[in-house]
Amino acid sequence: MPETEPASDQRLYFLLQRAAHQLRTTADRRCLAASGVTTAQLGALFAVHDRPGITQQQLARTLGLRESAVTALAARLVKAGLVTKGAHPREHRAVVLExxxxxxxxxxxxQPEIDRFNGELRALLGDQGFARTASALDRLAHWEP
Incomplete structure (x- = not known):
């Protein structure tokens, strides 16, 4: 009789979804309390910080989102006064974010809440487990089957 994998190995996608949901809701609650923004908004803010003048199209690629989703996200960030929209200097249809x-x-x-959250994950997974998990998730995020 062939050996079967443990149930958790067979349900990897389900476990990734559950873990992502748990992490997102916990991180959103903490980031909202600390800074008034969600993790999705923080991701966009970090991208704009790292690349001043980024276009919405570039932001969509950076975040792995559809352009329509980034348009709505950028509108919320502008409304909240966290970013400004401006005309691209060379592409008349492009919008840049600052x-x-x-x-x-x-x-x-x-940032302190992000550091605390990462510290808790590092304690949960151990230093090697944290690094291996981060590496594996990065590979999954860029996987092109």
Whole structure:
């Protein structure tokens, strides 16, 4: 009789989904309390911080989102005063995003909570487990079957 894999190995996708949901809801709650922004908004703010003048199309690629989703996300960030939209200097249809002082302040306010959250994950997984998990998730995020 062939050996079967443990049930958890057969349900990897389900476990990844559950883990992602748990992590996202916990991180969102903490980041909202610390800085007033969600993890999705923080991801966009970090991308704009790292690449001032990023276009919405580039932001969509960076975040792995559809452009329509980034359009809505950018509109919420502009409405909250965290980023500004401007005309691209060479492409008349493109929109560029810049971080405002309030956006920079939100990133600074969230950083201690992000560090604390990562510290808790490192304690849960161990240093090697944390690094191996991060590496594996990065490979999965860029996997092209």
């Amino acid at each position: 971080l405002t002082a309030a956006g920079s302040a939100a990133l600074r306010a969230a």
